[in-house]
Amino acid sequence: MRKPLTLRVLSALDSKSWLALGIFLALALILVPVLNLAVPEDSAFHMSAYAITLIGKIMCYALVAVAMDLIWGYGGILSLGHGLFFALGGYAFGMYLMRQAGSDAGALPAFMIFLDWKALPWFWLGSDSFVWVILLVVVVPALVAFVFGYFAFRSRIKGVYFSIITQALTYAAMLLFFRNETGFGGNNGFTDFRLVLEHSITSPQTRLVLFGLTAIMLAATLVFSRWLVTSKFGRVLTAIRDSESRMMFIGYNPLWYKLFIWVVSAVLCGIAGALYVPQVGIINPSEMSPANSIEIAIWVAVGGRATLIGPVIGAFVVNLAKSWFTVSFPEYWLFFLGLLFIVVTLMLPQGLVGLWKKLMLKKGAAA
Numbered sequence: 001m002r003k004p005l006t007l008r009v010l011s012a013l014d015s016k017s018w019l020a021l022g023i024f025l026a027l028a029l030i031l032v033p034v035l036n037l038a039v040p041e042d043s044a045f046h047m048s049a050y051a052i053t054l055i056g057k058i059m060c061y062a063l064v065a066v067a068m069d070l071i072w073g074y075g076g077i078l079s080l081g082h083g084l085f086f087a088l089g090g091y092a093f094g095m096y097l098m099r100q101a102g103s104d105a106g107a108l109p110a111f112m113i114f115l116d117w118k119a120l121p122w123f124w125l126g127s128d129s130f131v132w133v134i135l136l137v138v139v140v141p142a143l144v145a146f147v148f149g150y151f152a153f154r155s156r157i158k159g160v161y162f163s164i165i166t167q168a169l170t171y172a173a174m175l176l177f178f179r180n181e182t183g184f185g186g187n188n189g190f191t192d193f194r195l196v197l198e199h200s201i202t203s204p205q206t207r208l209v210l211f212g213l214t215a216i217m218l219a220a221t222l223v224f225s226r227w228l229v230t231s232k233f234g235r236v237l238t239a240i241r242d243s244e245s246r247m248m249f250i251g252y253n254p255l256w257y258k259l260f261i262w263v264v265s266a267v268l269c270g271i272a273g274a275l276y277v278p279q280v281g282i283i284n285p286s287e288m289s290p291a292n293s294i295e296i297a298i299w300v301a302v303g304g305r306a307t308l309i310g311p312v313i314g315a316f317v318v319n320l321a322k323s324w325f326t327v328s329f330p331e332y333w334l335f336f337l338g339l340l341f342i343v344v345t346l347m348l349p350q351g352l353v354g355l356w357k358k359l360m361l362k363k364g365a366a367a
Contacts, residue, residue: 013226021219028215033208049207053279056211058319060276063218065299065311066225067268072297073306074229075261076241077158081166082269083293084173085141089270090283091177092140094190095124096133097201097278101194110192111185121183130197137274138267145266149259158244167290174288189284196278207279214275218312221268225308228264237261238306298341304351313352 013021032055035047064086071077098109108117126132148169152162180186199206228234240247240254247254277283286292295318303314318340325333348355 013223017226021222025215025219029212032211036208037204049204052207052211054323056207056214056279057276058316059211059214059218060272060279061296061299061319062312062315063214063221063272063275064269064296065303065315066218066221066308067265067272068296068300069305069308069311070225070229070261070268071265072300073308073311074234074241075237075258077258077262078163078297079166079265080163080290080293080297081168081170082265082296083288083290084170085145085266085269086273086276086292087173087177087283087285087287088141088144089137089273090277090287091184091190091273092133092136092270093274094193094277094283095127095136096130097193097196098190099124099128100196101192109185109190111188111190112183115180124183134274137270141266141270142263145263146259149262150255153255153258153262167293170288170293171290174285177285177288185284187285189282190277191282191284193278193281201278201281210275210279214279217271217275222308222312229308233257233260295337298337298344300351301344302340302348302351304353307351307353310351310353317352 032047032052035045036049036052039046041048064082068079068082071079098111099107101110108120112120120127152165157165176182177184177189178187184190193201195201196206229238236247236252237257240252240257244254273283273287299314299318300311301314302318303312304310318337321336321340322333325336329336344351350357
């Protein structure tokens with residue numbers, strides 16, 4: 001008798017993985033609030049608002065990295081345009097935050113008043129509804145990904161050609177959003193947020209709630225992704241990655257498998273963008289830049305493709321290094337990033353997780 005879906009999802013992780021996930025959630029949901037709210041600011045154990053914002057931002061990046069691992073590590077589809085889906089989710093939620101920042105109900109966002117707009121554009125209608133905006137966060141990236149992916153995968157575009165097309169897509173979207181007449185704030189984007197669900201967005205309690213939601217979403221995504229890649233769908237997807245022509249010969253249609261994982265990955269990026277915007281306090285077209293999308297691929301490569309936990313590690317390692325480098329040696333950060341990618345490609349093709357596995361195997365063999 002087949003197990004119910006809930007039991008199958010829960011059985012995707014072993015006991016050690018569940019223990020690690022539980023420790024992570026305990027740290028994020030219990031320890032961090034205590035260190036921030038209960039420990040005095042002059043104490044060495046106090047966790048500052050800056051640290052919470054930084055870690056919350058990196059967890060959003062880690063969520064994007066897991067989404068990239070699903071399509072690149074398990075599907076063999078290298079996207080250099082995932083920054084687009086991340087930004088679309090951020091802009092969708094930013095619309096709600098901009099409406100909440102208005103002084104009166106139904107007031108235009110500040111940038112529209114500055115540009116002397118008289119009424120909201122049609123695509124802003126309903127943006128003052130939290131439920132509607134959450135729907136947009138999911139639907140808009142999914143719809144864009146479905147339309148683009150359907151025509152790309154149906155035409156059997158893959159490899160470097162697919163990567164270049166995704167890069168061109170996100171660059172075109174960035175140029176579009178830079179224009180003031182598009183209705184998304186131009187090059188300044190959205191900022192100066194004040195409220196979310198009638199609560200101050202800068203209050204310590206709201207900041208911790210957003211931090212906790214991000215941690216829960218990251219944990220849930222890891223569990224869901226593990227179940228997905230170990231299911232029959234995941235095995236077929238991996239087989240398509242290894243030999244697409246052979247899978248077509250035995251009767252599988254790669255289009256729908258690749259399209260499904262592509263859309264799922266885009267939705268996860270959109271959710272990450274929606275969690276990112278209220279924590280960082282800004283969203284602008286630079287989030288769609290091709291350089292940002294390339295960085296996502298670097299996170300996955302550094303951590304280890306097709307491991308799920310590797311991209312999370314890679315996102316934390318690279319972004320913590322970026323935070324330090326951009327303060328201490330800002331002019332050398334891009335050189336370091338390029339060197340890191342070259343070293344990983346030539347010497348650590350399986351990333352940090354692959355290196356750890358090799359060290360454990362050597363240790364076991366020596367013992």
